[in-house]
Amino acid sequence: MNTRSKIITALKDEAFRQAFVRSQINVGIPFQVRALRKKRNLSQAELAAKAEMLQPRIAAIERPGASKLNLETLFRLASALDVGLCVRFAPFSEVLNWAENFNPDSFDIPSFAGDSGLSEREENTGWIASVTAPQTLNVVSSNMPSVSFRITNNSFWREQILEDLHNAVRETLRDPRRKGIEDPIVPLVYSQSPAISTWIERIH
C-alpha cells in the first residue's frame, strides 16, 4: 500500500481527518513561511520587521506546532511576503493532494511584481492549456508556429507537463489540418492527479 493509500485509509477516521486538516496549518504553514522567506533571501529579523512582529515570533511560526496561527497573523505574513492568501473550504482530496505535492525545497509563490498570471492575455494568439480533473490535458486553439510554455503553479508537475505539452504541440503542428483546434485532442493520463486547474500560459 503506498503512502497515499495509507493516508486515505487513516482519513476514514473522522477524528484523524479533522486533525489532518489542522495539521496542514500546524505543519504546512511553517514550512511555507520558511521556504518563502528563504526564496526572498530574508532573515527572520527582516521578515519580522516587514510583518511588524519580533524575530522570536517568526522563529516560533517557522517551527511546526510551536505557535498558534490565526488569520490576522497569516494576513500579516502574506502582506510581508507580498503574496496572496486563500482561505476557503475544500474537499479532503484537495487537502491530501496539496500535502502530497508540497515540496518545501522548491515551494515558491511569486510576489505581485513577479506574478505573470496578472499580465494581460492576448486573445486567440497562442496555446492555452489547462489541466483539470480528473486527469487529462486539453490543448485548445492555436495559430502560432512556435511557442514556449511556463507552468505558473504546481512546480511539482512542471517537467512532466512541459515535456508532454511540447510533444503534443509538436505533433499537432506537423499536421496541417490541425490549426485552430478547439476540441480536446490529446488526452494525457498521469499516474497521479495534479492540482486542479493548473494553468499553462504562453510566454512568447
Place this chain on the structure above:
Amino acid sequence: MNVAWTFVDYVSPNGKNLIGEWIVREISVQARADFASLLLALAKVRNWSRRDFRPRLEGHPGLSEIKFVSERRQHRLIGCFAPAFTYVLLLGCTHKQQNYDPPNALVTAQERKRKLDLREASTCEHAF
C-alpha cells in the same frame, strides 16, 4: 533532482510494528496527523533542517532524531539512516527539559538498531 525519502518502521523480532503501535496508542490523534504531515514534507527535502532534525545524539553513534511539537508537547522519533534515502524510525517518545520520556529511550533505540544490524529485527513501510 527531486528527492524522495522513504520512512520505515522498526518491527520487533516477534513481528510487532512498534512505531505503528506508538503512533496509534501513545500519542494524540492531532500529534499523529501532525507527524504524518511532517513526514510528507520531509520526504521531499534533501537536507533536513535543524529545526526538524537532530543529526547526532551524543553518546549514541548512528542515532538521530526527528523532532516536532504537537499540542505543546515535544515529540521525538529516534532513528537512523539506511541506504537509498531511507530513514528507519526506531522509537517514538516525548521530550521535556532535557529529558526523554521514557528515560531509557536512547538506550532502547540503540538496542533496536543493534538488532536490525544483526538482522534479528526487521522493518516495514511506515504505517502513518
